[in-house]
Amino acid sequence: FASSQAAPSAEASTSSSYSIPSEMKAWTYTEYGGVEVLKLESNVAVPQVKEDQVLIKVAAAALNPVDFKRRLGKFKATDSPLPLENLTKKISSDRSGYDVAGVVVKVGSQVKGLKEGDEVYGDISEKALDGPKQFGSLAEYTAVEEKLLALKPKNLDFAQAASLPLAIETAYEGLEKAGFSEGKSILVLGGAGGVGSLVIQLAKQVFGASKVAATSSTGKLEFLKSLGADLAIDYTKENFEDLPEKFDVVYDTVGKKNDLDVALLGTELDMIYVRMTTGQCDRAVKAVKEGGSVVALTGAVTPPGFRFVVTSNGDSLKKLNPYLESGKVKALVDPKGPFPFDKVNEAFSYLETNRATGKVVIYPI
Ligand SMILES: NC(=O)C1=CN([C@@H]2O[C@H](COP(=O)(O)OP(=O)(O)OC[C@H]3O[C@@H](n4cnc5c(N)ncnc54)[C@H](OP(=O)(O)O)[C@@H]3O)[C@@H](O)[C@H]2O)C=CC1
Numbered sequence: 538f539a540s541s542q543a544a545p546s547a548e549a550s551t552s553s554s555y556s557i558p559s560e561m562k563a564w565t566y567t568e569y570g571g572v573e574v575l576k577l578e579s580n581v582a583v584p585q586v587k588e589d590q591v592l593i594k595v596a597a598a599a600l601n602p603v604d605f606k607r608r609l610g611k612f613k614a615t616d617s618p619l620p621l622e623n624l625t626k627k628i629s630s631d632r633s634g635y636d637v638a639g640v641v642v643k644v645g646s647q648v649k650g651l652k653e654g655d656e657v658y659g660d661i662s663e664k665a666l667d668g669p670k671q672f673g674s675l676a677e678y679t680a681v682e683e684k685l686l687a688l689k690p691k692n693l694d695f696a697q698a699a700s701l702p703l704a705i706e707t708a709y710e711g712l713e714k715a716g717f718s719e720g721k722s723i724l725v726l727g728g729a730g731g732v733g734s735l736v737i738q739l740a741k742q743v744f745g746a747s748k749v750a751a752t753s754s755t756g757k758l759e760f761l762k763s764l765g766a767d768l769a770i771d772y773t774k775e776n777f778e779d780l781p782e783k784f785d786v787v788y789d790t791v792g793k794k795n796d797l798d799v800a801l802l803g804t805e806l807d808m809i810y811v812r813m814t815t816g817q818c819d820r821a822v823k824a825v826k827e828g829g830s831v832v833a834l835t836g837a838v839t840p841p842g843f844r845f846v847v848t849s850n851g852d853s854l855k856k857l858n859p860y861l862e863s864g865k866v867k868a869l870v871d872p873k874g875p876f877p878f879d880k881v882n883e884a885f886s887y888l889e890t891n892r893a894t895g896k897v898v899i900y901p902i
């Protein structure tokens with residue numbers, strides 16, 4: 538079968554004391570579309586490790602919106618090719634899943650800092666959109682460059698660890714790019730989501746924010762405060778940009794509203810019309826102080842806002858591990874999960890409601 542993996546050279550990987558199969562169970566899709574194109578296949582090729590990679594026996598994975606956006610074909614221009622099915626129905630690769638936590642079972646010949654048996658976590662694709670790996674973490678095994686991984690925090694189980702990488706690296710990278718620092722104030726749009734819930738915590742616990750405000754719907758306001766938000770704003774009742782207080786940084790994790798949100802909210806039509814006709818970034822720039830920064834993760838960007846795409850980096854996780862191991866920063870697994878491996882389609886259906894609280898995790902695998 539065709540595969541993006543070059544045939545590993547003899548010295549690409551060392552032998553392993555673990556017995557590793559040639560095929561595995563993995564979630565895959567061979568065409569773009571909704572959750573209905575997702576299939577749990579049992580004859581997917583186990584990825585070969587390159588010299589700088591380790592093979593991980595996956596214990597847990599987490600879902601991110603980029604997974605379903607890719608599956609819908611939103612990024613096909615820069616995406617890796619779809620998996621191929623050959624005559625004997627072998628599937629070349631599996632695709633979904635960036636976040637992984639598991640055990641190293643094989644190391645490439647150039648790997649220096651990891652060994653078999655290490656418990657690790659990370660985001661497996663260095664560039665989320667620019668040629669992401671053709672295989673993903675929603676599988677029994679996955680291959681990842683050593684530089685993208687860190688040892689799992691000792692106090693976290695695999696499900697908690699898997700919930701973190703892409704979201705915490707996005708939160709951290711956005712705060713860094715915004716020049717956020719001690720004594721500054723921040724407004725987090727989408728404070729209850731995977732990224733927003735970590736922006737609140739990092740701003741408070743790692744960067745030393747003077748004030749953290751955040752938005753969510755009515756039922757999640759206390760959750761925002763439990764994360765460290767000093768001010769929880771109910772977006773179904775007030776527009777944050779109308780508040781007199783302005784902030785040094787506004788971190789927008791919401792971007793454009795989608796129809797589904799309107800359907801769910803369903804009340805105060807005027808408020809919804811306002812929200813529907815203006816993206817959050819248009820509004821975010823009205824809440825930032827002169828000379829402040831507006832971080833945008835998705836959708837149209839209004840100056841002085843800027844948008845970036847997360848870069849996976851194990852060193853960021855290593856830097857944040859002490860905050861996780863001390864409990865200052867908490868991993869947040871959405872209480873509707875974790876979802877077992879055979880329920881990934883249900884997990885995606887839930888994530889795609891845009892209502893997840895913290896992270897949607899797949900465990901056990
Ligand atoms: N550029 C990049 O590198 C990255 C981009 N992203 C993008 O950022 C966005 C957020 O990602 P992620 O946090 O994982 O998403 P989630 O699926 O976790 O977001 C769900 C959360 O969004 C909240 N929410 C929805 N609408 C609003 C609103 N109008 N105001 C306030 N909160 C709202 C919901 O709270 P409630 O139920 O109260 O509405 C819910 O808790 C996605 O579009 C994702 O694609 C994510 C990571 C990296």
Ligand SMILES: CC[C@H]1OC(C)=C(O)C1=O
Pocket residue numbers: 602603606665666834835836845846847
């Ligand atoms: C351009 C934003 C895009 O990149 C990631 C990782 C997402 O989740 C997006 O929407």
